[in-house]
């Protein structure tokens with residue numbers, strides 16, 4: 001069963017720019033290996049993440065993420081099953097976007113979301129655009 005979890009959180013203020021960059025690179029690589037799709041957006045003071053994948057995997061990943069001290073004040077926005085058939089041809093790496101430099105990546109991510117996660121496209125599209133301040 002495919003599953004989607006999405007949340008927004010506040011970045012730990014002691015985290016340096018290079019530590020954030022290291023985290024983003026790690027998440028992109030690790031999730032692509034795990035077969036987890038979605039997006040991690042880093043804005044000035046917040047993270048926004050969408051995690052999509054096999055239910056148990058996504059849930060256990062989120063448990064780990066929740067206790068990571070690089071961020072706090074996590075607010076979950078989506079926690080739901082996904083129409084798994086729509087993911088049948090889903091070959092995608094995980095997208096990471098920092099600040100406002102990632103509008104191209106965001107556009108490509110949303111295009112794939114529309115095809116592969118149509119049930120949640122509207123909310124995910126709204127939230128990602130809002131968080132990137134382009135609504």
Ligand SMILES: Cc1cc2nc3c(=O)[nH]c(=O)nc-3n(C[C@H](O)[C@H](O)[C@H](O)COP(=O)(O)O)c2cc1C
Pocket residue numbers: 009023027030031040047049051061064065066068070071
């Ligand atoms: C905002 C944020 C998002 C994260 N997202 C992921 C993620 O999508 N996948 C992942 O493997 N780790 C993610 N992590 C890192 C995990 O919290 C954890 O450090 C990492 O999975 C290492 O786990 P391990 O000790 O089992 O190797 C994230 C951390 C933060 C602060």
